[in-house]
């Protein structure tokens with residue numbers, strides 16, 4: 001029976017488990033909403049992985065793992081343009097730039113990184129191409145799957161918990177009204193920032209996820225950390241109102257507005 | 272409990288992050304990321320998302336300060352940021368006249384999104400090559416009614432003064448209506 005299906009019914013972790021137990025050889029192709037991943041196994045071990053939208057060349061991988069500098073990278077891309085990864089690897093080792101260990105280590109990290117990324121995909125279809133190996137010019141590694149499977153199951157549990165904490169992405173977020181005490185040391189990541197900046201009762205989490213190109217797991221994870229930091233609260237989405245002229249003070253009358261400004265003035269004077 | 276916000280905008284490297292940092296009660300949360308555009312290599316980190324600072328006014332009121340990124344390719348953020356703000360501050364680096372045109376562009380765009388009160392600050396007045404206020408007003412083609420205020424963003428008192436001037440302007444515009 002052909003091994004193919006939907007990630008909703010069969011998780012990446014389950015797939016890895018299967019490949020591991022059955023000592024399978026071949027390539028798992030996963031087509032997600034934004035990218036296509038190919039993971040190759042030989043007798044149940046991970047040997048290769050790539051994401052279609054990334055620069056999967058050895059030079060690119062070495063640069064990202066900081067084994068070579070951007071300058072070296074551009075020199076290589078120019079001078080070794082028609083060399084394949086295997087040839088380039090041998091050249092780098094012979095020229096004494098890098099050891100075989102450096103190269104293998106970078107590749108392993110890169111491949112594991114791709115599998116980790118796959119764990120966050122909740123939507124997509126997959127199929128397994130039996131006996132199909134990595135492109136001939138790519139350097140294979142050999143890694144046990146057990147640790148990845150453990151990591152994957154942990155993530156799966158996290159995913160289930162997050163779904164309990166944040167059951168619906170059709171709710172909105174707003175900045176917390178209570179001045180949280182724990183806000184003082186918040187240190188937001190770039191992704192968190194991107195979400196923070198869309199926080200508005202009018203935007204549902206689903207809309208925010210779409211705007212920030214985050215998948216269901218990623219948006220939940222970020223929202224959860226913002227909730228923990230006391231920065232935002234989950235609320236029912238406010239009716240989408242199309243206002244061309246945003247009002248500075250919604251629902252307040254003039255004396256109230258003035259008193260509000262005066263309170264701010266008093267406070268700032270006292271700082 | 273109510274929250275209000277003030278937006279700090281202005282060209283690249285004009286001192287927005289520094290400004291918010293000086294007065295915020297929380298460490299300014301911002302994403303400083305290396306950028307690589309040659310023209311922008313004045314400093315090696317710039318705000319790609321935005322800054323976020325806060326001042327608790329009292330038990331019922333919190334003021335947030337948002338700093339916009341200083342580059343044009345983030346224009347799309349302004350519309351979102353400008354919603355529901357009390358007013359905004361346009362920071363200009365007094366020592367970099369080559370950014371004045373950009374400052375003007377930002378000012379006009381922001382005004383179009385939000386007809387709210389604003390003040391313009393001539394920042395980095397402590398630098399030797401800072402322009403004089405009158406010259407800047409002329410170069411920025413500012414209406415005489417708009418406040419142009421000298422500022423040194425790492426000086427808390429200077430920042431306080433700017434915020435207060437903005438608030439006075441907001442009050443005055445309320446009276447006028």
Ligand SMILES: Nc1nc2c(ncn2[C@@H]2O[C@H](COP(=O)(O)OP(=O)(O)OP(=O)(O)O)[C@@H](O)[C@H]2O)c(=O)[nH]1
Nearest residue numbers: 283284285286287288289317318341395423424425
């Ligand atoms: N001398 C002097 N330096 C200042 C002043 N304000 C800011 N700076 C410096 O100017 C540089 C830019 O300041 P930032 O606060 O990062 O500017 P920014 O507007 O947030 O920059 P972007 O977010 O990249 O657009 C930093 O090195 C600051 O330390 C000032 O009033 N005087």
Ligand SMILES: [Mg+2]
Nearest residue numbers: 287288317318
């Ligand atoms: Mg900044």
